[in-house]
Amino acid sequence: MDNTPKNPSDPETLSDEEMMKLINEILDSVPPEQAEACLLAIAEGRPPPLEVPVDLAPAQANSLLLFLHRGGG
Secondary structure (H helix, E strand, O other), rough: OOOOOOOOOOOOOOOHHHHHHHHHHHHHHHHHHHHHHHHHHHHHOOOOOOOOOOOOOHHHHHHHHHHHHHHOO
């Protein structure tokens, strides 16, 4: 599987490796059962219910949600 971003000049495109790193950073400070709610809020442009340690654009949060739902790679 190709782990490089589809468009390297697009700052919102994350590789699988980058997504795993971000997810691990989030899970280090947010309970796993709350992580999805936080990502969903960010993806919808709302503030997350808990503070997350990473700065994500809504499109990045949406990509992370999709990544989690497909099994993390």
